[in-house]
Amino acid sequence: MSESLLQFPDPFEALSRLPALVVGPTYGLILTPDGEVIEYDLPELRKQIREQAFLICNLPVTTRRLGKVQFRALDLLELFAFVRPAEFCLPLALGVARALDLPHSGDSLEEDALVLLQGAQKLFQEVKSSDYAYGQGIGETARQMAEAGWAWGPLILGALDKDIPRGNYAVWDHLPEWEERAPPPPPGIDPVSEKESLARLHDLLGPDAEERRSQQEYAALTATAFDVPENADEPKLVLAEAGTGIGKTLGYIAPASLWAEKNDGTVWLATYTKNLQRQLDQELNRLYPDAKVKNEKVVIRKGRENYLCLLNLQELSHGAAQPQGRILLGLVSRWARYSRDGDMIGGDFPAWLGENFGSGRLAQLTDRRGECVYSACAHYRRCFIERAQRKAKYADLVIANHALVMVQSATRKGDPDLPSRYVFDEGHHLFDAADSAFSAHLTGQEGLELRRWIRGAEESGRRGKGLKGRLEDLISDDDDARQALEQVISAARCLPADGWHNRLIDGAPFGPAEAFLSLTRQQTFARSDGRDQYHSLETPADHFVDGLLDTGAELFAALNNLVHPLKRLSATLLKKLDDEAADLDSSTRARLDSVSRTLTRRADIIAQGWLPMLESLKGEKQEGFVDWFELNRAQGRELDAGMHRHYVDPSQPFVETVLKPAHGVVITSATLRDRVSDSQNPDIEWHAAEVRTGAAHLISTPRRQSLKSPFNYAEQSRIFIVNDMNRRSLDQLAAAYRELMLASGGGALGIFTAISRLRGVHQRLSEPMEQNHIPLYAQHVDPINVSTLIDIFREVENSCLLGTDAVRDGVDVPGNSLRLCIFDKVPWPRPTILHKARRAKFGKQTYDDLITRLRLKQAYGRLIRRASDRGVFIMLDGATPTRLLSAFPEDVVIERIGLADAIRKTRDFLAENTPLPPQDP
CATH class of the missing domain: 3.40.50.300 (P-loop containing nucleotide triphosphate hydrolases)
Known part of the structure; x- marks a missing residue:
């Protein structure tokens, strides 16, 4: 072995001294390399692991359960993503076991720990294999990541049998x-x-x-x-x-x-x-x-x-200073070389990297x-x-x-x-997709995004070329285009700038857009229930506070001064395409056409969306639309403010x-x-x-x-409406979920109409579920994206999953993994200003009932996915109107009963009706 390789440890020797750490909701265990298993409750475990190194699986989940404790973690998921880029793996020990073809029944933390030890060994054996399929750039990338402090980096380098040249591996060149x-x-x-x-x-x-x-x-x-x-x-x-x-x-x-x-x-x-x-x-x-x-x-x-944007990847790779960012870029580079199509959202990208390194870092790569x-x-x-x-x-x-x-x-x-x-x-x-696609939003974040697109980064440390940087070489010989570009850049000063939100809070808005937003925010607070400090607030765009109409008129004029040069610049580029048709190469033509279309689209957002919205404030309401002011908040934190317009239909x-x-x-x-x-x-x-x-x-x-x-719903399912509990009590609600999930032995999907109720129930369920060896996962609680949570729920047969509407629609979990579906209460439409307008158009109570029935129908549809499935659907809302029950199949048995009876009948029905062998789809 050359001298340059001696500095790197032998990975198998290092692994022989590395214990595995697995943490559950209430206790954890350490498995030493010689096979000793030691269990601890969480307070004692925190003391035992402090300042030591452990092999783990899924750093965000592990650290969330442990809290603030310093220890050195080598995450097997990161090693898997590096060694097997663009391959699917559930972000838990069972997922690694299945991906690597290791034994795992899914029954114990001890099995999880053993998988960590065996999985790390197998992955390093693959790296050392002569027929390893993902070898391109592995050494250079591992060196870069090791220099950034990635714990696996030196071990990867130690596993390679060749000198690794210094210098960056540029995946975009390969x-x-x-x-x-x-x-x-x-x-x-x-x-x-x-x-x-x-x-x-x-x-x-x-x-x-x-x-x-x-x-x-x-x-x-x-x-x-x-x-x-x-x-x-x-x-x-x-x-x-x-x-x-x-x-x-x-x-x-x-x-x-x-x-x-x-x-x-x-x-x-x-x-x-x-x-x-x-x-x-x-x-x-x-x-x-x-x-x-x-x-x-x-x-x-x-x-x-x-x-993935390769230019963003290159620029961030050259400028990344934070160790975590450099490690993430290495993993992304490995993935990009072997990805099917570069899709980072729902493709072959390991989605859990967003939880490990921050979704904000990933967003910069697109x-x-x-x-x-x-x-x-x-x-x-x-x-x-x-x-x-x-x-x-x-x-x-x-x-x-x-x-x-x-x-x-x-x-x-x-x-x-x-x-x-x-x-x-x-x-x-x-209907919902069209509602989103054809709506208009004159808000702080929308305005800031447009300003950045036009003017680029105006604060040091921010990235962004701006329109001038993207167009300058195309129009260097065109005086009309350059003049229009300068007018666009100048006029864009009317839009919200970085720090707009803090200036609104401080009462010191700058420019016409921020002045308008400040008054919409003031009106929203004034006309809303001040007791609500948690959820978003809204108010009709009518009966305005002093000064709002004047600032709206000023913003209208400023935006009008922006839209005209945008359109003129777009037209100038199209004219250039025509005038220089004989001289332009194909790539320049494609670029001119694309930029022209983008300019037109941005101008249309203003001309067909924002300007008519501001014009309507004068009293000339546009029929077929509904307008309102809104302060957008998440978990009590303000995110955005401004005016919204949606089609009623x-x-x-x-x-x-x-x-x-x-x-x-x-x-x-x-x-x-x-x-x-x-x-x-x-x-x-x-x-x-x-x-x-x-x-x-x-x-x-x-x-x-x-x-x-073709399913026999009367035979395969039951529907129970629980009519003897106080659904407003989180303690009673959690007790109902707990006993029903225990009665089914897991395989339960809990659907909530509010995130706060979901979190409150989850907090009360963690310990009893773990004590009964039933894995519990939850959207808005676990640091795992919802698609991955559903994948986990599908694969871990006796697990339970809590979620909101994202798990109500379009989720396919056939077989015994889903045998119980629990709804916390009737999913009535949220009574917003927009819903009020649609309710008036489409039939008032009839429209409410329509939306609710379709939601119930979708939720029930998750339960029975094939002829061998058996399942129970439970509504924990005794006030469920009979007129909504037509959402369910005509022949299914629906009973209004007490909770104790629902628990007993759920247990009996699922025990008596054992699943038949699955049939081909």
Whole structure:
């Protein structure tokens, strides 16, 4: 071994002296390398570990349980992320065991500790192996991280059998480049017949799959959306409600993939959640079992803010001073080299790194401010975003989300590259997605973001090029463009600057925007209940405090002076494209076009959003909108302040921008209709679906059909409404959750309507759950993102998970892992100003009931995911109105009983109905 390697310890010798530490909610244990297990309660454990080194798994969870105690931790998750970059692993010992194929039954902390010792050994054996698959740059990156203080760094270097050169490993130089291709021709118009769709479905399922009539009906139904369109502004629209268990994903993939192949076109499959995007991607393995073929045929698309920006990575790597930041950059660099698509949010990026190193550090690695310089970037031809955008033009299927589809359609209206065929899964969320996509917010944070985008970093130590830095080389020879740019930069001084919020609190706003925001904040406090120091506050944008109208007028004039040069600069860039068409190279043309479109989009936010909002303050209210002032707070901390505008009916702009330009659309979900208990009229039941999806705004009635779930809900489930407890008492609520979860032996999902109630219950449940060996996880408590929490809940069969609406919708946990669902109270809509306006438009109490029934329907739908499942749904709210119970299947047994009976019947039902062997999906 060379002299340079002697300074690094042998990893196996070091591991032979390193004990493992595992910490539960109330006690922990230490496993020594020679096999001795020592258990301690938490106070004593804190004393024993002080100033010592331990092998652990998941630093944020461990330190949250231990509190403030100094010890040296070597996190096995970080080692795994370094040695096996871009590979999935649940952030707990069981996850490491499964990823490394180590034995683990999931029953004890002692098993967890043993996995830590064995897992570290196995990972170092992989590093030393001659056929190690992730060797590029490993030594240089480990050295950089070791110099930053990463505990694993010296051991990695000690495991390598070669000299490691000094110097930085620049991952951006080792990524493949994309190449331009000729623009694709417009797709054909050949339809997909029912017979063809069924044949493709049969191929997807395989010859040995069980024949399911409902899935075949669904595939035939969705095929009609891929027929030839007959009228302008009228797509072939199908509303398809498919009960759980039908197999709707493969049902719509069949005709969608077939239409794409027949017509050399692209179908966009849009979802609401990143969870379902991932599930869709996994389902497409059936269609494209060859990974290389799938890589060409399928693209996952998300907003720019989801992807790693290589330029940001480079700039941060050169300027990182904090050790934690340098260690994170090393792990990100390892991941980036082997990532499928550079997706940091829901892709193959280890999401738990955000909890380990801070989500703020990760946010700096993505393009959240629209600062991309396009072809001027040194990494342009290796950019993950540019690669995904280009691949999407030639793919058969693009897996997107509702928000991206809407924003893309609104900002690229008339673009021939926009898709003409869509499938919107989770269609019951289209109303909410449109509500977010087409709203406008004149707030401090929105204004500050625009100012930074235009003027760049105005404080030392902040990053940000500003518009001048991104445009200067493009317009150096264009006097008109340079003059417009200077006017934009100057006019942007009207916007909130860094420190705006503190100046508002101190009563010293600077500039017209801050003056306006200061008075909206004053009015919000004056018109709200001063006793509420925790939640966000809002008040109608009416009956203004002194001076607010005058500051609004001043801001209107200042923003008007900003929007005109923005538009002129955009037009100048487009003119340059035209005038210099013969001389511009392709990358410069693409850059000019992209920057021009971004300028137009920013100008439209002001001209079509902010200016009309300010104009309306004079008394000329715009019909179809609702305006209000809001002070946004989280856990009592002020985050933002300003004015908000939403469509009363956001399905209107969705129809105009997305549905009407399309040729064929499938909108599908398990919960499209609202089944009203006292009505057998199908038109009434479909009315909610047509209103909330926008179909009501089209002339032609869509093709609509509801296919019932094949499950026997009367046999497989029970619903109990507990009617003898004080739901306002956290002690009683926690006691109910505790006893019900013990009765089910775990496998319980607790859904809360308020974060404070969730936290209060969790605090009371931690100790009894641990004493009964039932792992308990909680959103808003555990330092783990919600997608990962759901993955853990799915894999750890007898665990329990507490969460809010994020775990109510779109969560797929089949099997025995979810056998009990507990709702703390009726999930009525929150009584906001916006909800009040919609309630008045859509039917008052009828609208409240509609929203609530759909939420209950979604929650109950989490429970039974396949024919072998058994489960109990419990509502801990005795005031649940009977009229809401039509949310549940007609034949399921619903009982109003006391808590003691609910506990007994839950235990008996789940004990008597042991799960049947799982069936193929």
